[in-house]
Amino acid sequence: AFNRNYNNRYNLYKYISDNYLKDNSEIVYLEFGVAGGTSFKWWLNENKNDSSRFYGFDTFEGLPENWGMFFRKGDMQHQESQVQDNRVKFVKGLFQDTLVPFIQENRGDLKSAVRKIVHMDADLYSSTIFVLTQLYPYLQPGDIILFDEFNVPLHEFKAFNEFTKAFYIELKPLGAVNNYLQVAFVVK
Ligand SMILES: C[S@@+](CC[C@H](N)C(=O)[O-])C[C@H]1O[C@@H](n2cnc3c(N)ncnc32)[C@H](O)[C@@H]1O
Numbered sequence: 001a002f003n004r005n006y007n008n009r010y011n012l013y014k015y016i017s018d019n020y021l022k023d024n025s026e027i028v029y030l031e032f033g034v035a036g037g038t039s040f041k042w043w044l045n046e047n048k049n050d051s052s053r054f055y056g057f058d059t060f061e062g063l064p065e066n067w068g069m070f071f072r073k074g075d076m077q078h079q080e081s082q083v084q085d086n087r088v089k090f091v092k093g094l095f096q097d098t099l100v101p102f103i104q105e106n107r108g109d110l111k112s113a114v115r116k117i118v119h120m121d122a123d124l125y126s127s128t129i130f131v132l133t134q135l136y137p138y139l140q141p142g143d144i145i146l147f148d149e150f151n152v153p154l155h156e157f158k159a160f161n162e163f164t165k166a167f168y169i170e171l172k173p174l175g176a177v178n179n180y181l182q183v184a185f186v187v188k
Contacts, residue, residue: 008177009148010042015175016117016144016184017046026051026114032095032131033121034058037081039148043117044085053109054088055102056081057095057131064094067123067155095127099134110138120156121148128159136167143187145171150183 021027026049034040034056044054062077080090091098103110110116118135120128132145139145149156164171171185 005178009039009182012175012177012182012184013039013042013046013146016146020144020174020186021047021115021117024049027117028052028109028112028114029054029117029119030057030135031055031119031121032057032127033119033123033148034060034078034081034090035076035121036078037083039119039121040081041083043119044083044088050087051114052087054085055106056088056090057098057102058090058092059094060090060092063124065124065126068152071123095122095131099131103134103138107138110135113140116140116143117146118143119146119148121146123149123152123155125155125158128156129162132159132163133167136163136169139169139187141187144174145185145187147183147185149181150176151180 024047027047029043029052031040035058040056060078060080062074063071065073080092091102120131122128147156147160150160151157170188172188174184174186176183
């Protein structure tokens with residue numbers, strides 16, 4: 001059912017990193033949907049800046065609801081990754097439970113001028129729209145939003161569409177691979 005070449009998404013990440021995050025600049029990386037940590041570890045390995053922070057959000061108990069025709073609630077369950085890097089923090093639980101308290105605790109970090117990379121890889125409409133609307137007050141021009149399943153009409157694409165329309169926020173595309181499955185945007 002899915003025809004995707006995962007190597008292409010790393011080409012997109014590399015393109016973003018080389019062109020927009022030059023010289024290992026400090027970043028705040030927020031990934032929603034970490035699962036086994038494949039993409040999370042890619043970014044961790046790519047950005048060596050000591051001051052960067054990497055936050056990974058997941059239930060680590062799999063999808064909270066069915067997704068499309070092929071994935072069931074509880075699919076994609078993974079152990080919370082073990083990473084030896086003190087720049088990393090995993091936030092375990094439903095985004096709907098963890099993100100508001102996280103924002104309250106880390107408001108300074110989120111409001112700072114450091115560029116944020118928001119990586120949406122939760123697949124679901126509900127998860128994606130919830131995160132985007134909660135992070136909205138902290139998004140600044142230059143922040144980058146990556147989508148991993150952008151071209152799924154009733155999920156990430158629907159969330160993107162509603163979010164940009166309802167919040168009057170303009171996201172400019174920077175690049176796409178796998179027929180717009182993975183897309184990178186910058187906040188204008
Ligand atoms: C496609 S996987 C992530 C893949 C990962 N980024 C990678 O590169 O291997 C999607 C993950 O999103 C998580 N997820 C989806 N909705 C969530 C929610 N509302 N709260 C917490 N985790 C959620 C699921 O648990 C699942 O592990």
